[in-house]
Amino acid sequence: MKNIIILSFFVLMVFASSAVAGDIVLVVNKNNPVSSLSAQDAKMIYLGNKKSWDNGEKIILYSQYDYAVREDFTGKVLSKTGQQFATYWKKALFTGTGRPPIEVKDDAEMKKFIAIDPRGIGYISRAALDDSVKALPIQ
Template sequence: MKHCLHITLVLLLLAAAVPAAERAAGYVLVVNRNNPVNSITEQEANLIFLGKKTVWPGGHSVTIVLQEGKRIHAAFVRELLGRSPLQYATYWKKALFTGTAIPPRSLRGDSEVKSFVASNRDAVGYISPDALDTSVRALEVRK
């Protein structure tokens, strides 16, 4: 019994010691295959999904797309933006009501996001890692 407790404690300590960046993300950012941007910083990704960075390098407008009420959305909001889904929704409602921004479009599921991003050169969205295929390209997020 004591041995099991020690093993459990060691495993918990090891899990806590793994940096967040090395843990598997619950989402992957995706862009159109023709988008010339290969990677962005975490800060740039935050600014994009908060509607504060609205232009890609080269002058094209960024088009954000979200997923509706799915686990993937919760993982994305918590891991990248450090907010709860409710806080993120409130942020966009406030922006809408104050006239500072229009909330991004929300789509249902990975396939709708991939389809939208694949047909819109300047779109960026997120999908679950296992849904990534050749229709879109993963966008690397650097620290």
């Protein structure tokens, strides 16, 4: 009986993890020619190590104030907490090695900014995705 409970708990955790993994989506302007990113490229972009799109245009980073969405993104894509991500960018700004992402309030504001910025990249909750922006799958 104890083994069944442990196995049930394990299965539940696996399904819960896979459900949460799909909760955040990277988004770009609909005119951005990029159709997907590798996990490594996504991480490099958000840590300021990749600064230009393939066409040479400067990448403009957007991040969210929304705690739950930001924590989900930084944990799954960057393997960092939101606090570690903020500290990383404060250090980069202080040392002159980079400029932190533009902070927006929530999913709705993120979509507004990305919809008008062809160089921008951001993240939103999958539930907020609509045709105002283009989803960028991470491969």
